[in-house]
Amino acid sequence: MICSRYANLSKIRKGREKYRPGPLPCENGAVNPWLIGAPAIAAAAAGVAAYGGMYPRAQLFGPTLCRTNSPRKLAITFDDGPNPAITPKLLDLLDRYKAPATFFLIGRYIRECPELVSEISTRGHVIGNHTESHPNLFWKGSAEIRVELRLTHSAIKNVLGAPPKWFRPPFGFRNLWLAAEARELNMRVVMWTLLPGDWRAPSAEWLIRRMQPIASRAQRALAHASGTGEILCLHDGSHHEQNADRTRTLAALEHWLPRWRDLGLEFVTIDNAVSAPAP
Numbered sequence: 001m002i003c004s005r006y007a008n009l010s011k012i013r014k015g016r017e018k019y020r021p022g023p024l025p026c027e028n029g030a031v032n033p034w035l036i037g038a039p040a041i042a043a044a045a046a047g048v049a050a051y052g053g054m055y056p057r058a059q060l061f062g063p064t065l066c067r068t069n070s071p072r073k074l075a076i077t078f079d080d081g082p083n084p085a086i087t088p089k090l091l092d093l094l095d096r097y098k099a100p101a102t103f104f105l106i107g108r109y110i111r112e113c114p115e116l117v118s119e120i121s122t123r124g125h126v127i128g129n130h131t132e133s134h135p136n137l138f139w140k141g142s143a144e145i146r147v148e149l150r151l152t153h154s155a156i157k158n159v160l161g162a163p164p165k166w167f168r169p170p171f172g173f174r175n176l177w178l179a180a181e182a183r184e185l186n187m188r189v190v191m192w193t194l195l196p197g198d199w200r201a202p203s204a205e206w207l208i209r210r211m212q213p214i215a216s217r218a219q220r221a222l223a224h225a226s227g228t229g230e231i232l233c234l235h236d237g238s239h240h241e242q243n244a245d246r247t248r249t250l251a252a253l254e255h256w257l258p259r260w261r262d263l264g265l266e267f268v269t270i271d272n273a274v275s276a277p278a279p
């Protein structure tokens with residue numbers, strides 16, 4: 001499903017409330033509107049652009065997938081791999097809990113370790129495009145975006161024999177041109193509902209606490225059995241360097257995977273996040 005909800009512009013930086021359509025209040029009616037109107041409009045436009053480009057659930061720059069279609073379905077996703085130091089251990093961990101996931105890979109890393117990319121796919125996981133060199137696309141024009149997307153598109157197709165269907169923008173940043181470039185390659189843009197910040201986790205315990213909302217929300221949502229489910233964004237690699245240490249991510253998953261399973265959550269790839277809802 002495509003998430004169509006907008007965030008309240010005044011609170012998007014806190015990332016909480018939903019946007020309720022309606023006129024914006026104007027408190028400057030007695031003053032020449034051009035004196036303050038133009039800067040205000042420019043500032044508002046900049047704010048809206050920033051919101052559309054950075055807020056995970058914003059749809060301003062084209063539709064994004066940001067939830068699964070059932071509260072029972074949890075889509076775990078990993079960015080910035082493949083990482084030879086971590087990804088093989090992660091694959092074993094996911095196997096142990098029968099947890100298919102989605103890996104958004106960086107093109108230059110795919111070319112460094114194509115066997116690992118094949119292994120991810122062979123073990124039942126879905127592979128998506130995360131650009132060639134992990135730039136902030138918010139500042140890029142269509143030509144640069146095209147190169148970033150196409151290089152990784154080809155790298156994945158060369159290894160797997162099939163192109164990816166999903167794209168995740170680095171840092172989650174989008175702009176006006178990205179949606180069209182992704183659509184050209186028949187890819188849909190995938191965001192998330194929870195980004196716990198595993199790349200900066202000082203300890204596994206810290207990360208375990210940051211991932212608590214998945215269980216808390218599931219307990220509430222499963223009681224109603226209708227609605228949508230979570231897309232969790234973690235990292236098995238780093239766009240700065242290969243062989244980055246992501247052992248805290250592994251430890252936090254080791255903690256949560258059996259607990260999520262016992263809560264009744266079903267682990268799904270992004271392919272299955274949008275297929276028929278779980279009964």
Ligand SMILES: [Zn+2]
Nearest residue numbers: 079080170171
């Ligand atoms: Zn990334």
